[in-house]
Amino acid sequence: MSRRVVVTGLGVVTSLGIGKDEFWKNLIQGKSGISKVESFDVSNYSRSFGGEIKNFQPLQFITEREIKRMGRASQLVIAATELAFKDTKIDAGHLDSDKSAVIIGTTMGEANIFEILNKAWLERGLEKVDPFLVGRTTANLLSVNLGIHYKLGGINLVVPTACAAGNYAIGYGFDLIKEGRVNFAICGGADAFSRIAFTGFARLYAMSADICQPFDKNRKGMLVGEGGAVLILEPLESAQKRGALIYAEILGYGLSCDAHHMTIPSEDGITRCIQNALKETGVRPQEINYISAHGTGTAQNDKNECIAIKNVFGEHSKKVAVSSIKSMLGHCMGAASGIEAAACCMAIKEDIIPPTINYQTPDPDCDIDCVPNEARRTKVNIALNNAYAFGGNNSCVVFKKYER
């Protein structure tokens, strides 16, 4: 069996807005979701900015009793799913558990709970730590909590492939629907703002002191963010039957591994990844209108990504629009590629490409069209979503406009 797969619902919880409408409105206005970090004390850090979501009210989506038993990342992904269900007008109670999938990506799982636990461990000793905390830290709980919240069974797992996790989740959901194993897939990613991630990136000198400037000559690094994003995937036939709004079709995806270094990317790995995506979907480089770049804003990533794009697109690399919404959100870790996938879907639906903000000085090493500072109205027929993770786990998902 080989069925066509479409995206019929979007749910996002981000520092640029909660729910796809607010998020998209702020995205195309080039707003910034970056602010001073408040969730922990940064006074003895050399950095102090990040993309925290300051207005997230979990009680709007989850009961108090449930909130007590789960970490922030689970809360973010459940909220995103609630929004996605509302968006596509589906009642979870009507889903067939035998033919459904919940696949969620993450980088740090429930890192917040770890952080509480570690602090208590150091201050009071492990024996005095709340017994239930450890049981709530495992990464698989993101999808488990989602399944329990909706009383939805079926295929249920977490793909913790760090900064590419959302794409991996969406890709696997695509496979499952295409081959007929499931008729409904909730796919996305979530990560809560993590002190551990913040510490690590700062220590690697990979973090900017204030703004994220992908592709800019003077870019100083990434910023840590947080978020939750969920895409609802269905077979085309079911979506048509129930008259669902179709954002985009997923044509396929490519994966590759650098097999090079845990943190230093390889342009060969990401070139092959894009090539794999194009090979699988039969899409030619000239047909692509938009690339949602991984674009973290680090010297290395942006340079390598541009080399890879040139390798694949040749002359056409000057004509394809490449923007990084991490310029506005920071790097939301496991949620990043999920949020970026949602942005691709919106770009296709609205024919508007979100900008790369904070762009001031061109870099000859990054001489692609990065849609600087202002969103652009233009037909978006096919979009690629790039995401490259620690460990050289690379992914690229291909989205296409669906027209009857």
Next chain:
Amino acid sequence: MKDKIVITGIGVLSSIGIGKDAFWQALEEGKSGVKPVTLFDTSKLKVKMGAEISDFNPGAILGEKGLRNLDRATKLLLCTGKLALDDARLEIDDINSNAIGISIGTTVGSLWSISEFDKSALRDGPHFVNPAEFPNTVINSPPSQLAIRLKSKGPCATISSGFTSSLDAIKYGIDLIRNRRAQIVLAGGVEEFCEQTYLGFYKVNFLAGVKGPELSCPFDQRRNGVILGEGSAILVLESEESAKKRGVDIYSHILGFGTHFYPYAINKYEPQGKGLKKAMKFALEDAGASAEDIDYISCAANSMQDADAIETASIKEVFGKKAEEISVTATKSMLGETFSAAGVLAAAATVGAINKDFLPPTINYAQKDPVCDLDCVAVKSRAARINKAVVNAFGPSGSNSCILIGK
């Protein structure tokens, strides 16, 4: 037509044996991997036992260079990967590298690393953490480090689904092959023995030795909790066609897979086994097999009161009358509860059973529980021809997966 998937190489690191041959031998002898914990201090706890891999010496398998910053889970996996590769007579080079993928199940893989990194930041200040330890804090670190060491450039995936992680990772690997994203996949799982997991299980009353004897005795009346273990295993998967082309021996076929998450509650087993029954049924359907075809079931039974009873009842319902004729073993009686690695370790054990014509025993079995009354191959292994076997993995919190392996 779906590609037939075969196993052409096996790498195992377990508390009862290092390497596939030692592992299979130990299973046949009914060896126990359980002993007093050495990796950390248990003096303040009521329990003292674990199934650690004693005298773990990664340098002996991998050479000494490049291991310095790697955590235990990563080193376990690298060793397993090397052993599996050698066993499959597979050499990775520039020509085949893009076609070789990795799919590993691990859930708490980097728990120790995450914890240590964060604690050092809290103790010494964020500027004085070791930057080289940061990459260990991401859950996909062990499989990615394996890819770096092997230079395998095909898709590299990590799956975290708790107790079913490694079986789910095997399924993901099978899908990579069938969807033509990889030709050969090193699929399996790893979980290291660490204080954080031990204490976590202790605190939610999962460990044996508090309410009863400190034993891993699945199906036995005295069972009162698990003995935590560690381990890693990798199965080299490819299509039958690919194996024939390479001219390598085939250990077994993977005939079917089934999975079903049943939403119930965190850290509590769903008493009716609804998810487990579905997982087994789906696996049989996927393989085009019936209960009659199955000779052996490698159980997930882990010495927890409810788990073992639930599995027994579920097997009886799914297999009907045939359940009385099928032998069912709990290898966790020997290996302890290895969490994410449990599924693949049980699968590797089952491949051994199929190839060496024996049924691994359920050791420490002394007192019968009428509720767990299937033939659990008590105490000693038995010779037997196994054509088709089922391997279960399930846990509290709702995950259930099942794989069908045949000659």
Next chain:
Amino acid sequence: MSDTKTIESEIKEIIAQIMEVEPEKITPSAKFVEDLGMDSMMALEIVAAIEKKYKITIPEEYLMKLATLGDVVAIAQQFIGKS
């Protein structure tokens, strides 16, 4: 108050350990990247270890300037002297 020779041998030991090469190979002028195969993560790790040992902070700009053992010792001394 450590003298240059002591600091040099201590730093040499740190580098040897991190890069997993014999200390003899780390001559004052041997190039880390070209001769000894250092990558950017190792460079960071070396600097972090030196900072921790001597309780100093070496600003990010200096990372580029650490091409040999001689460079590292000179820069470390600069900051050890300051503290």
